[in-house]
Amino acid sequence: MIALHTIPDFLETEIFLSVLLYLLLFSILLNMFITVYEYLGAQAIVGALSGRYSKPAEEDLTFLFIDLRSSTTLAERMGHIQYSLFIENSFQILTDSIYKYNATIYQFVGDEAVLLWPSKNARKTLAPIHFYFDFIEQLQRNGPRFITEFGEVPHFKAAIHSGLVTVTEIRTVKKDIVYHGDVLNTCARIMGQCSSLNKDILISSVVASWLQDTHGFKANLTIELPLRGKVELTAIYELTPVFF
Incomplete structure (x- = not known):
């Protein structure tokens, strides 16, 4: 277990900041995908990504x-x-x-x-x-x-x-x-x-x-x-x- 007094130090480490940045980017990309999915639908997304409708x-x-x-x-x-x-x-x-x-x-x-x-x-x-x-x-x-x-x-x-x-x-x-x-x-x-x-x-x-x-x-x-x-x-x- 992580001692409580070490948590503030951990929050300032590069590992924590990297994980936080990764989660933030993942959340942004996920929200963008959901928005596009709701707008176009699965069929259109697959077709566009695969070049099917080029x-x-x-x-x-x-x-x-x-x-x-x-x-x-x-x-x-x-x-x-x-x-x-x-x-x-x-x-x-x-x-x-x-x-x-x-x-x-x-x-x-x-x-x-x-x-x-x-x-x-x-x-x-x-x-x-x-x-x-x-x-x-x-x-x-x-x-x-x-x-x-x-x-x-x-x-x-x-x-x-x-x-x-x-x-x-x-x-x-x-x-x-x-x-x-x-x-x-x-x-x-x-x-x-x-x-x-x-x-x-x-x-x-x-x-x-x-x-x-x-x-x-x-x-x-x-x-x-x-x-x-x-x-x-x-x-x-x-x-x-x-x-x-």
Whole structure:
């Protein structure tokens, strides 16, 4: 054992100072890694470090677009500061579901979030679908707090689509991983139909096909539309949970 009277001397030794400096640097690097991990996600980090996305690559991914309903009306009524806090509180709850269902954050744009999963995993676990309903359940559970603080409970609409996209690394002022392709455009346009059709969550025919062998959710063909930029009609399904 180290005698108590020798501790002050030990604290001044080069060994202690070296260990302290090492721990400080390790803590800084760890915090930096955690911040980057939370921002990009594991898939993007591995791809960037390995140089996988230095040239455009094709991947099969599933995207979930989620957006706050009546955002303009809420912003005007609450004011910018209160509305920003409203969104921040909503996305804090969203983060819990992100960790729970292993989603990768592509981007936050205002009151909209875009999340993604490898399609192989999404198809097997239905993680994007479970993610949405888990998030909605948590919002409802926190409803009384939102009413007290903001006078309103947030309601989100969403769309899910899956398919091949191009992934590449952009090097400008900062590095970023970006995704291109018809899948994202179609998913955004499907979500645009949520307001027109007054539906909470809409999915593509690709995602609807995953539900044939499951009893937890039901996909109802809602409409077939000639979405802008597409020649063929796009089948859009409403997604609903099935309760027994």
